Amino acid sequence: MFGIGGDDSNPSFESSAPCNNLGFLQKNNNLEEKISSFKERSSKDLLDNSDRDSRFRRTETDFSNLFARDLLPVLCFRFTYEIAPVFVLMEQLTLKKMREIIGWPDGEGDGIFSPGGAISNMYSVMTARYKFFPEVKTKGMTAAPRLVLFTSEHSHYSIKKACAALGFGTENLILLSTDERGRVIPADLEAKVIDAKARGCVPMFVNATAGSTVYGAFDPIHEIADICEKYNMWLHVDVRLIEIRFHGGLLMSRKHRHKLRGVERANSVTWNPHKMMGVPLQCSAILVRERGVLSGCNSMCAGYLFQPDKQYDVSYDTGDKAIQCGRHVDIFKFWLMWKAKGTVGFEHHIDKCLDLSHYLYTKIRDREGYQMVFEGEPQHTNVCFWYLPPGIRDMPDGQERRDRLHKVAPKIKALMMESGTTMVGYQPQGDKVNFFRMVISNPAATRSDIDFLTDEIERLGHDL
Amino acid sequence: MFGIGGDDSNPSFESSAPCNNLGFLQKNNNLEEKISSFKERSSKDLLDNSDRDSRFRRTETDFSNLFARDLLPVLCFRFTYEIAPVFVLMEQLTLKKMREIIGWPDGEGDGIFSPGGAISNMYSVMTARYKFFPEVKTKGMTAAPRLVLFTSEHSHYSIKKACAALGFGTENLILLSTDERGRVIPADLEAKVIDAKARGCVPMFVNATAGSTVYGAFDPIHEIADICEKYNMWLHVDVRLIEIRFHGGLLMSRKHRHKLRGVERANSVTWNPHKMMGVPLQCSAILVRERGVLSGCNSMCAGYLFQPDKQYDVSYDTGDKAIQCGRHVDIFKFWLMWKAKGTVGFEHHIDKCLDLSHYLYTKIRDREGYQMVFEGEPQHTNVCFWYLPPGIRDMPDGQERRDRLHKVAPKIKALMMESGTTMVGYQPQGDKVNFFRMVISNPAATRSDIDFLTDEIERLGHDL
Numbered sequence: 001m002f003g004i005g006g007d008d009s010n011p012s013f014e015s016s017a018p019c020n021n022l023g024f025l026q027k028n029n030n031l032e033e034k035i036s037s038f039k040e041r042s043s044k045d046l047l048d049n050s051d052r053d054s055r056f057r058r059t060e061t062d063f064s065n066l067f068a069r070d071l072l073p074v075l076c077f078r079f080t081y082e083i084a085p086v087f088v089l090m091e092q093l094t095l096k097k098m099r100e101i102i103g104w105p106d107g108e109g110d111g112i113f114s115p116g117g118a119i120s121n122m123y124s125v126m127t128a129r130y131k132f133f134p135e136v137k138t139k140g141m142t143a144a145p146r147l148v149l150f151t152s153e154h155s156h157y158s159i160k161k162a163c164a165a166l167g168f169g170t171e172n173l174i175l176l177s178t179d180e181r182g183r184v185i186p187a188d189l190e191a192k193v194i195d196a197k198a199r200g201c202v203p204m205f206v207n208a209t210a211g212s213t214v215y216g217a218f219d220p221i222h223e224i225a226d227i228c229e230k231y232n233m234w235l236h237v238d239v240r241l242i243e244i245r246f247h248g249g250l251l252m253s254r255k256h257r258h259k260l261r262g263v264e265r266a267n268s269v270t271w272n273p274h275k276m277m278g279v280p281l282q283c284s285a286i287l288v289r290e291r292g293v294l295s296g297c298n299s300m301c302a303g304y305l306f307q308p309d310k311q312y313d314v315s316y317d318t319g320d321k322a323i324q325c326g327r328h329v330d331i332f333k334f335w336l337m338w339k340a341k342g343t344v345g346f347e348h349h350i351d352k353c354l355d356l357s358h359y360l361y362t363k364i365r366d367r368e369g370y371q372m373v374f375e376g377e378p379q380h381t382n383v384c385f386w387y388l389p390p391g392i393r394d395m396p397d398g399q400e401r402r403d404r405l406h407k408v409a410p411k412i413k414a415l416m417m418e419s420g421t422t423m424v425g426y427q428p429q430g431d432k433v434n435f436f437r438m439v440i441s442n443p444a445a446t447r448s449d450i451d452f453l454t455d456e457i458e459r460l461g462h463d464l
Numbered sequence: 465m466f467g468i469g470g471d472d473s474n475p476s477f478e479s480s481a482p483c484n485n486l487g488f489l490q491k492n493n494n495l496e497e498k499i500s501s502f503k504e505r506s507s508k509d510l511l512d513n514s515d516r517d518s519r520f521r522r523t524e525t526d527f528s529n530l531f532a533r534d535l536l537p538v539l540c541f542r543f544t545y546e547i548a549p550v551f552v553l554m555e556q557l558t559l560k561k562m563r564e565i566i567g568w569p570d571g572e573g574d575g576i577f578s579p580g581g582a583i584s585n586m587y588s589v590m591t592a593r594y595k596f597f598p599e600v601k602t603k604g605m606t607a608a609p610r611l612v613l614f615t616s617e618h619s620h621y622s623i624k625k626a627c628a629a630l631g632f633g634t635e636n637l638i639l640l641s642t643d644e645r646g647r648v649i650p651a652d653l654e655a656k657v658i659d660a661k662a663r664g665c666v667p668m669f670v671n672a673t674a675g676s677t678v679y680g681a682f683d684p685i686h687e688i689a690d691i692c693e694k695y696n697m698w699l700h701v702d703v704r705l706i707e708i709r710f711h712g713g714l715l716m717s718r719k720h721r722h723k724l725r726g727v728e729r730a731n732s733v734t735w736n737p738h739k740m741m742g743v744p745l746q747c748s749a750i751l752v753r754e755r756g757v758l759s760g761c762n763s764m765c766a767g768y769l770f771q772p773d774k775q776y777d778v779s780y781d782t783g784d785k786a787i788q789c790g791r792h793v794d795i796f797k798f799w800l801m802w803k804a805k806g807t808v809g810f811e812h813h814i815d816k817c818l819d820l821s822h823y824l825y826t827k828i829r830d831r832e833g834y835q836m837v838f839e840g841e842p843q844h845t846n847v848c849f850w851y852l853p854p855g856i857r858d859m860p861d862g863q864e865r866r867d868r869l870h871k872v873a874p875k876i877k878a879l880m881m882e883s884g885t886t887m888v889g890y891q892p893q894g895d896k897v898n899f900f901r902m903v904i905s906n907p908a909a910t911r912s913d914i915d916f917l918t919d920e921i922e923r924l925g926h927d928l
Contacts, residue, residue, distance in 0.1 A: 082881065115579035115746075118789040126629055140633025141605035157764045161787055164762070165590055167631020169604025282579075282792045298628070300621045309871075309898075311878035323625055325582040328746045328792065407773075414775035417546065434773075 081316035084329075088316055091331045094338070098271055099287055103264030110294045111287040112321050113330045118158035120270040120286040121207070121238055123323075125149065125162045127268060127288055128205045128234035130297035137297065141167045148172045148196045150189060151207040153430075154182045154214055156238060159207050172201070181374050182215035184208065186223035193231050203233050210239045210260050214429050214437060215373075216380030221262030237266040255351055259379060273334045283330045295321045352443040357381035360438060360450045369393065369458065373435050381440040386433075387412065387457050389464040406433035408464055415460040422456055545780035548793075552780055555795040558802070562735055563751055567728030574758045575751040576785050577794045582622035584734040584750040585671070585702055587787075589613065589626045591732060591752055592669045592698035594761035601761065605631045612636045612660045614653060615671040617894075618646045618678055620702060623671050636665070645838050646681035648672065654691050667697050674703045674724050678893050678901060679837075680844030685726030701730040719815055723843060737798045747794045759785045816907040821845035824902060824914045833857065833922065837899050845904040850897075851876065851921050853928040870897035872928055879924040886920055 081088050091113060100107035114120045129136055133144040147168060151159045153175040163173040174196065177188040193203045206228050208219040221237060228235040239260065263269060272284045288294045299320040310317075319325070341349065360383045364370040373384035386405060395401040409426035416423050426434045438453070545552050555577060564571035578584045593600055597608040611632060615623045617639040627637040638660065641652040657667045670692050672683040685701060692699040703724065727733060736748045752758045763784040774781075783789070805813065824847045828834040837848035850869060859865040873890035880887050890898045902917070 082887065115583075115792065116788045116790055118787060119579075122787065136631065136633065137628045138633050138635045140610075140627075140636055141631035142610065143633065146604075146606065156789070158787075158789055160764050161762065163604075164601045164764075165630060165787055167600065167605035169600065169602050169607065170764075171602045172604055282790065298625065300624050300628075300634075309874045311874070311881065323582060323586065323629055324580045325620070325622055326580050326746065328579065410773045410775070417775065423546065 080319055081312055081314075082310070085316075087329055087331055088318060090335045091318065092316075094331060094335055095285060095287065098285060102266075102269055102271075102287060104289055108291065109287060109289045110291050110321070111285055112294065112318065113283065113285050113327070114322070115284070115324070115328065115330075116282045117156070117238070117270055117272045117284045118161060119323075120272070120284045121156070121158045121236070122162040122165065123286040123294070124207075124234075124236040124238075124268040124270060124288075125159070125166055125168075125205060126323075127286075127293050127297050128236070129166070131234065131267075131290070131293050132204055134296065145202045146172065146200065147204045148174055148201040149205040149207070150174050150176055150192065150203065150233075152176050152178055152182075152184045152209055152212065152219060154178050154212040154217060155207055155209045156213050159238070178217070181376065181379070182212050182217035184219040184224065186220060186227060189224060190227050193227065193233070197231075203231055205234045205236065207236045207238055208266075210237055210263065211380045214382065214427065215384060216378050216382030216439075218259045218379050221260070221265065225262055225265035234267045235265065236268045236270070237263050238270045239263070239272070254347060256354060273337075282328065283334050298323055349443045353381050353440045353445075356443075356445055356447070356450060357383050357438075357440045359447055360440070360453075363450065364454060367454075373429075373432060383438045383440075384435050385438075386435045387461050389461050391464070402433050408461060409434040409436050411464055412436075412457055412461045416456060419460070422453055424453065424457075544783055545776060545778075546774070549780075551793055551795055552782060554799045555782065556780075558795060558799055559749060559751065562749060563753075566730075566733055566735075566751060568753055572755065573751060573753045574755050574785070575749055576758065576782065577747070577749050577791070578786070579748070579788070579792065579794075580746050581620070581702070581734055581736045581748045582625060583787075584736070584748045585620070585622045585700070586626040586629065587750040587758070588671075588698075588700040588702075588732040588734060588752075589623070589630055589632075589669060590787075591750075591757050591761050592700070593630070595698065595731075595754070595757050596668055598760065609666045610636065610664065611668045612638055612665045613669040613671070614638050614640055614656065614667065614697075616640050616642055616646075616648045616673055616676065616683060618642050618676040618681060619671055619673045620677050623702070642681070645840065645843070646676050646679035648683040648688065650684060650687035650691060653688060654694075657691065657695050657697070661695075667695055669698045669700065671700045671702055672730075674701055674727065675844045678846065678891065679848060680842050680846030680903070682723045682843050685724070685729065689726055689729035698731045699729065700732045700734070701727050702734045703727070703736070719811075720818060737801075746792065747798050762787055813907045817845050817904045817909075820907075820909055820911070820914060821847050821902075821904045823911055824904070824917075827914065828918060831918075837893075837896060847902045847904075848899050849902075850899045851925050853925050855928070866897050872925060873898040873900050875928055876900075876921055876925045880920060883924070886917055888917065888921075 095111040095113075096107040098107075099109045099111065112123070114123060129144070129147070133147075135143045149159070149163060149168060149172065151173060160170050160173055162168075163170050174192050176184045176192065178184055189206065196203050206224060208221050208224045210218050210221070212219075221235075225235055227233075237260075267289050269287045270284065271287060286294075301320065319327070338346070357378060357380070361372075361378055364383075364385055365372060369388050369390070371386045371388060373386065378384070387408060388405065389408060392401060392404055392408070395404070406428070413423065413426055424436055424438050426436050428434050436457070559575040559577075560571040562571075563573045563575065576587070578587060593608070593611070597611075599607045613623070613627060613632060613636060615637060624634050624637055626632075627634050638656050640648045640656065642648055653670065660667050670688060672685050672688045674682050674685070676683075685699075689699055691697075701724075731753050733751045734748065735751060750758075765784065783791070802810070821842060821844070825836075825842060828847075828849055829836060833852050833854070835850045835852060837850065842848070851872060852869065853872060856865060856868055856872070859868070870892070877887065877890055888900050888902050890900050892898050900921075
């Protein structure tokens with residue numbers, strides 16, 4: 001019945017539907033009937049398929065009904081309690097648990113799942129602006145003084161995108177210098193805050209990155225929080241790591257959590273279970289310490305969705321906090337995974353990835369033909385390195401060597417893609433020519449995979 | 465192997481994995497091997513389950529491998545060509561086809577799939593701003609004059625959310641008056657444009673709604689486009705209809721497409737296949753007539769993703785057009801549905817919903833106890849009506865009657881939820897007290913469902 005038209009008297013539909021002449025509204029009346037009908041279908045169609053042909057005929061019919069009649073409300077909805085009571089509660093519980101792990105007292109605060117870390121970061125900037133200059137919501141940016149924001153030169157580009165989109169302008173995002181490991185230098189932040197104030201600007205927002213995109217570096221949150229308190233700025237912590245499915249899960253690992261110390265002092269936190277925790281994209285949350293700011297920032301109280309005269313506590317209608325209207329049910333994947341693996345399971349998952357990156361680091365640190373981009377053990381699972389083909393190894397340092405080395409990683413990656421064996425990203429950073437950036441995020445990877453990777457790099461790059 | 469730790473020598477993993485001592489990187493080397501391995505699994509595990517117990521054991525093991533080793537790259541990625549070549553091409557082809565249907569010459573232009581209609585509308589405002597005031601991207605809103613935007617008082621609240629978020633301020637969004645059917649009055653737009661200019665503001669953007677949230681009304685696009693051309697404003701058409709899964713698909717119906725005439729004159733169009741076309745949420749696209757503006761607006765050229773020295777044509781890397789980084793693969797659902805149903809299938813689907821709403825309208829138009837919110841056949845599948853319990857029917861028009869009628873729809877909806885039979889939305893609009901707003905979007909609904917709905921309303925509301 002789903003789809004291609006057909007009319008109501010279509011006999012094949014009437015005879016295959018479980019409730020004959022009843023439409024889908026009536027069908028939901030009796031939960032018991034639904035369950036027993038599901039059981040019947042399960043046992044009939046999914047297991048007892050000794051007669052394959054008839055099974056396929058039945059399955060085809062059932063799927064069309066299933067889609068149009070049963071599954072649709074699960075896959076697509078607004079976050080009003082009446083439409084999605086279970087998911088609304090799942091989201092509330094999970095967000096509270098996440099805030100507890102961050103370390104906010106009693107897990108108090110607010111939050112929402114968003115379509116990815118970039119949008120979560122955008123929420124943090126919007127929320128900060130609303131906290132300090134609520135009139136911008138109604139009057140626009142001209143109601144505020146010239147606002148400036150700060151983030152590491154190594155931070156994710158989504159902060160810059162947010163500044164462009166939200167009307168701050170990318171020139172008002174001030175990039176902070178980092179040490180040789182890619183960590184923000186707190187003194188540089190304070191100097192730039194003082195300088196901005198001297199120029200008549202109002203410093204409003206600082207983004208600290210926990211697990212930077214390229215080096216996997218952790219900005220010193222405590223020192224940055226001190227400066228934010230001193231100058232009355234919003235502190236956001238972007239608990240991120242690069243590559244599609246990474247990080248944020250570090251909060252879940254007792255062994256590695258110390259890298260995030262101070263995160264409880266943040267005003268807001270981006271946490272991406274679709275990264276280090278392995279939840280399929282998209283699954284990202286923005287968490288806000290102070291209640292009410294997120295709602296205040298985004299609510300528009302659309303009459304057709306959020307009626308005050310509903311028969312339940314409308315504080316469960318979380319949809320008006322979002323810049324979206326309908327939302328994808330990202331919470332369900334995360335909730336299921338957490339239930340299945342447990343906090344301890346996530347912890348093992350994360351520790352496993354970090355063990356593997358440690359293995360890669362120790363393997364190539366002293367191996368001929370490799371050079372690390374920065375000294376010392378990486379803080380996270382990003383291992384950044386150059387491979388030097390034999391023809392380059394003995395060349396004197398200088399422009400010619402740099403030019404040749406710059407072309408090595410792109411060439412090896414192209415050869416990898418051509419032979420279809422593996423793929424690893426590269427990039428330049430500042431004055432450093434193209435280097436490989438290997439990020440371990442899949443706990444199904446093995447030491448044998450790491451060995452295979454280095455063998456491939458050497459096989460394909462040896463003669464360059 | 466996925467998940468809870470385990471180490472590489474785990475014998476149960478080694479023996480159940482299809483490639484024994486090889487890690488997942490090696491496993492992908494041979495496509496033929498992958499296919500035959502998949503076929504083998506399919507025939508073994510999915511069909512030949514005469515021995516149920518062993519089937520379940522095998523299935524469990526396979527799922528864990530499947531997740532970590534095969535499916536992950538499909539579910540989560542950035543839109544760079546190297547990571548998602550098939551989806552990138554699917555998106556390009558589908559967006560071109562959509563632009564052809566809109567009526568732009570040769571399907572030229574640009575576009576991107578976004579996490580919902582609200583975000584698509586936000587893209588339209590951002591893109592318009594970039595077209596007229598590109599310096600806002602770097603310098604912020606202070607680089608522009610005071611900009612004003614226009615939308616119907618009946619339009620979706622996402623335009624207002626976009627104005628708040630992007631730094632325009634909701635007060636600079638000017639609401640347009642509508643006729644009794646909820647359609648924008650073009651003369652009111654022109655008068656308000658002239659007034660805004662007289663106040664020193666710069667009119668920049670007009671949103672026309674095709675299928676408004678409440679009444680399902682279609683703003684007169686041609687007349688609005690004339691005014692936009694005259695005053696050099698960006699015309700966006702929000703091809704939307706309310707409720708989770710609606711509309712946008714009207715473009716696909718030859719019978720009803722005339723309601724959208726003039727849409728080809730828009731500078732940008734929001735098209736939500738997750739609405740009228742029945743694609744599960746989320747699936748929304750923003751389409752832009754002029755090439756280059758969308759990219760120019762959002763690109764940041766992050767070094768770690770978008771290297772110019774890649775070995776393929778990097779114009780296929782569409783990710784930098786988005787405000788997101790990683791994106792959900794919404795295109796795949798839509799592409800599959802389009803392939804399966806065909807354009808004709810979507811057309812039938814839409815016509816079916818409109819037939820059903822016509823049935824509801826004609827049924828209650830002259831029925832005792834019902835009153836339509838506006839006269840005449842609804843333009844779309846929204847049927848807006850009051851149910852008047854017998855005790856109210858003979859009351860004289862006045863405040864007391866209004867007060868009582870205002871409480872009827874909430875009470876009936878509450879009773880519906882308590883008895884678990886059905887649910888239909890209500891809301892007030894302007895000076896009209898709470899009315900029911902029934903929107904038909906599921907083509908699996910039948911006339912019998914409509915009959916059931918009105919019976920329920922009468923059963924539950926009779927004694928109010």
